[in-house]
Amino acid sequence: MSEAAVRRLQDRFGEKILRAFSEHGNDVVVVAREDLLEVARFCHDDEELDLKLPTTLTCVDYIDEKPRFELVYVLYSVRKKHRLQIRVRVEEGDPEVPSLTPIYRGLDYWERYCWDMYGIRFTGRTKPLKRLWMWEGFDGHPLRKDFPLRGRTGQIPELDIKDIYRGPGPGPGSEPARRAATPRPSQLPIVK
Amino acid sequence: MSSNFGMVTTRRDEAQGFLERLVSRGLGWARKNSLFTYPFATACCGMEYMSVAGSRYDIARFGAEFPRFSPRQADLLLVVGTINLKQAPILKRVYDQMAEPKWVMAFGVCASSGGFYDNYAVLQGIDRIIPVDVYVPGCPPRPEQVLDGLILLQEKIAAQSHPLIDRTPPPPEAIAAVQSQQLAGGRK
Amino acid sequence: MPDTKNMTVDLQEDVLDVSLETKSMRLNMGPSHPASHGTVRFNIELDGEVIRSLDVEIGFLHRGFEKSCENSTWTQCLPYTDRLNYVSAMCNNFGFLTAVEKLAGIEIPERAKYIRTIGAELHRICDHLTCVGAMAMELGGFTPFLYAVEARDMLWDRVAELTGARLTTTYGRIGGVNRDLPEGWVQKMKDTLARVAELREDINTLLTHNRIFLERTKGTGKMSAEMAINHGFTGPVLRASGVDYDVRKAHPYWVYDRVEFEVPLGTEGDNYDRYAVRMEEMRQSERIILQCFEQMEPGPILIDDWRYVLPPKNEVYSTIEGVIGHFKHVMEGIKIPAGTVYSYTESPNGELGWYLVSDGSGRPYKVHCRAPGIQLLGGLEDMVVGSLLPDLIPTFDLINMIGGEVEQ
Numbered sequence: 014m015s016e017a018a019v020r021r022l023q024d025r026f027g028e029k030i031l032r033a034f035s036e037h038g039n040d041v042v043v044v045a046r047e048d049l050l051e052v053a054r055f056c057h058d059d060e061e062l063d064l065k066l067p068t069t070l071t072c073v074d075y076i077d078e079k080p081r082f083e084l085v086y087v088l089y090s091v092r093k094k095h096r097l098q099i100r101v102r103v104e105e106g107d108p109e110v111p112s113l114t115p116i117y118r119g120l121d122y123w124e125r126y127c128w129d130m131y132g133i134r135f136t137g138r139t140k141p142l143k144r145l146w147m148w149e150g151f152d153g154h155p156l157r158k159d160f161p162l163r164g165r166t167g168q169i170p171e172l173d174i175k176d177i178y179r180g181p182g183p184g185p186g187s188e189p190a191r192r193a194a195t196p197r198p199s200q201l202p203i204v205k
Numbered sequence: 206m207s208s209n210f211g212m213v214t215t216r217r218d219e220a221q222g223f224l225e226r227l228v229s230r231g232l233g234w235a236r237k238n239s240l241f242t243y244p245f246a247t248a249c250c251g252m253e254y255m256s257v258a259g260s261r262y263d264i265a266r267f268g269a270e271f272p273r274f275s276p277r278q279a280d281l282l283l284v285v286g287t288i289n290l291k292q293a294p295i296l297k298r299v300y301d302q303m304a305e306p307k308w309v310m311a312f313g314v315c316a317s318s319g320g321f322y323d324n325y326a327v328l329q330g331i332d333r334i335i336p337v338d339v340y341v342p343g344c345p346p347r348p349e350q351v352l353d354g355l356i357l358l359q360e361k362i363a364a365q366s367h368p369l370i371d372r373t374p375p376p377p378e379a380i381a382a383v384q385s386q387q388l389a390g391g392r393k
Numbered sequence: 394m395p396d397t398k399n400m401t402v403d404l405q406e407d408v409l410d411v412s413l414e415t416k417s418m419r420l421n422m423g424p425s426h427p428a429s430h431g432t433v434r435f436n437i438e439l440d441g442e443v444i445r446s447l448d449v450e451i452g453f454l455h456r457g458f459e460k461s462c463e464n465s466t467w468t469q470c471l472p473y474t475d476r477l478n479y480v481s482a483m484c485n486n487f488g489f490l491t492a493v494e495k496l497a498g499i500e501i502p503e504r505a506k507y508i509r510t511i512g513a514e515l516h517r518i519c520d521h522l523t524c525v526g527a528m529a530m531e532l533g534g535f536t537p538f539l540y541a542v543e544a545r546d547m548l549w550d551r552v553a554e555l556t557g558a559r560l561t562t563t564y565g566r567i568g569g570v571n572r573d574l575p576e577g578w579v580q581k582m583k584d585t586l587a588r589v590a591e592l593r594e595d596i597n598t599l600l601t602h603n604r605i606f607l608e609r610t611k612g613t614g615k616m617s618a619e620m621a622i623n624h625g626f627t628g629p630v631l632r633a634s635g636v637d638y639d640v641r642k643a644h645p646y647w648v649y650d651r652v653e654f655e656v657p658l659g660t661e662g663d664n665y666d667r668y669a670v671r672m673e674e675m676r677q678s679e680r681i682i683l684q685c686f687e688q689m690e691p692g693p694i695l696i697d698d699w700r701y702v703l704p705p706k707n708e709v710y711s712t713i714e715g716v717i718g719h720f721k722h723v724m725e726g727i728k729i730p731a732g733t734v735y736s737y738t739e740s741p742n743g744e745l746g747w748y749l750v751s752d753g754s755g756r757p758y759k760v761h762c763r764a765p766g767i768q769l770l771g772g773l774e775d776m777v778v779g780s781l782l783p784d785l786i787p788t789f790d791l792i793n794m795i796g797g798e799v800e801q
Contacts, residue, residue, distance in 0.1 A: 119625025
């Protein structure tokens with residue numbers, strides 16, 4: 014994305030653009046949660062930016078930092094052929110973000126993914142917020158760093174077959190093993 | 206003959222007379238050469254299933270040509286691909302709906318044991334919820350492996366005892382379920 | 394006297410015109426269905442045969458890809474990426490590796506770029522063959538499916554000679570590819586491509602001017618260009634709606650700026666255009682592969698930097714640096730410098746994006762795959778609402794939703 018376009022955003026919003034930088038060929042703009050809807054609407058409607066194609070929305074769990082979650086929106090313009098990343102930080106205790114589905118319909122499934130996997134609620138959606146991959150009665154948000162890798166809770170009773178320990182997985186004392194600290198109840202009532 | 210080979214895999218509850226053995230062998234031959242498969246295809250192994258059913262690695266020459274997508278009409282449940290914990294109740298339901306005699310082949314390593322997906326979402330092998338007859342490991346297995354597994358299953362079927370009339374009583378849960386449905390007037 | 398003539402006319406019209414009270418029906422096309430290419434559940438609300446609303450429920454193939462990748466080293470992530478879009482596994486592999494190489498800031502050798510292009514185009518042909526074949530089968534024509542499977546089997550033979558596996562290849566390493574082209578492979582590949590072209594033209598003859606096929610696919614599943622962009626479509630479906638966006642032309646990577654090929658565009662945005670775009674893309678992919686064969690030069694296929702690549706075996710067995718390097722790679726993983734990157738390549742379904750976060754250790758902190766199928770599935774409702782139920786089948790097949798990538 015050209016320098017002029019990022020500067021245009023900064024001129025329009027001034028203080029609300031917390032940081033703007035370029036990393037590995039991607040242009041990134043960091044905004045606060047309250048200004049997200051306004052910035053996104055400007056990106057969509059403005060003629061110079063013309064960011065009409067919502068590429069993706071993802072969430073990263075920085076468990077050792079505060080605020081904990083970082084939402085990353087990637088928008089693209091087909092005519093101008095440039096891309097922009099918008100990043101928003103979300104607190105753990107208050108994971109509510111205004112939804113961009115009224116502007117970009119394509120972010121619907123990605124917002125459901127963030128809710129299902131990380132527990133971030135989106136307000137003002139055009140469609141209800143449902144889980145995407147896990148079933149409705151599932152307890153927990155699997156992609157958070159404190160959810161254990163093998164925390165299986167099944168829906169129907171299963172035979173308990175003793176498996177040998179298998180990988181790939183975190184070795185004892187490694188970073189992922191340190192993060193996944195909370196044990197969870199193992200499989201459901203076992204059929205002997 | 207395959208029945209000499211299959212002595213270690215099955216058990217005979219009662220001794221069979223000559224005619225019963227003849228009928229059993231006949232029925233075994235008929236059943237093994239006309240398997241109606243239900244390909245419960247979910248993932249990458251589905252591509253290999255397409256190849257197995259295609260013209261080069263022909264599964265039709267073993268009689269298992271027609272996929273029957275209704276569990277009531279199928280007798281071989283081919284579980285092709287990863288079964289995760291959301292799909293497991295559906296698989297169990299499909300298996301319960303099939304009529305005897307029925308066989309299950311676990312196609313691929315994800316169906317046999319969960320594969321390398323040892324995580325929160327994947328069922329570690331379908332033998333935790335349904336009984337399996339033949340496991341075909343591989344990620345995905347080559348079509349020749351699948352056909353080898355099918356031949357193994359055919360030998361197993363030939364070695365089983367096939368009575369003309371199945372006199373085993375239905376399990377008490379099934380009787381209770383039917384009775385409760387009749388009491389409710391057939392409506393749930 | 395009452396106006397009986399008029400009264401009689403009204404009465405007749407009322408009696409004949411009694412409208413039936415209808416209720417809409419909920420139909421569940423469940424996860425295991427012969428006509429759905431993959432495990433999805435459609436909760437359809439039908440009014441007669443007209444679809445009023447469509448709710449897609451997925452999650453029946455969720456295999457925990459992201460969490461598994463966070464707990465494996467960078468090279469161990471490669472088999473997981475294979476199984477995302479499992480009909481075109483090399484595209485996923487190379488897309489992921491391109492993203493990691495961007496993070497690490499390394500540039501792969503020329504020959505590796507050519508081999509990656511050849512592999513990606515080969516699997517692109519396989520993906521389009523599978524899509525067209527499966528769609529034809531579900532519309533009732535079994536012959537194109539068998540032709541497509543035969544062509545695909547032949548291509549997979551060549552892929553197996555190159556990589557070792559037919560389908561889930563795990564080809565490519567950080568810094569290049571792990572195996573060079575076998576001897577005689579180029580000539581065999583040219584013969585195979587010729588035969589695949591014959592089969593593809595047979596499928597073309599069977600389908601393109603077929604009355605039944607035209608009736609089922611022309612005019613169904615329409616999507617206008619603005620709606621398509623708003624939904625985030627990319628790939629053949631977007632190009633069928635008339636929008637000229639192909640990552641290979643817009644932001645060229647590997648050797649796409651050195652080979653000549655065209656990008657087919659559709660006009661109407663209906664199913665027939667999507668089918669025609671896919672057929673034409675197969676022809677263009679063949680062109681690209683043949684040009685790559687002409688342009689390739691012999692050379693190294695992996696970079697020489699031992700921080701990212703396993704040291705050669707004779708060094709491992711004779712020098713201390715080789716042993717330590719090998720040990721660190723296998724036990725701790727390749728140390729990619731910390732940072733975040735979003736990298737994108739053109740997979741057969743659209744723009745395959747990778748958002749990687751690295752914390753400097755041997756394991757990724759976050760691997761996010763922007764699967765093109767997710768946006769396409771989100772737009773499915775807008776494509777079929779208001780049309781008949783049988784129109785759902787070719788629409789759903791031609792967006793080529795692969796369960797592995799949508800549900801990761």
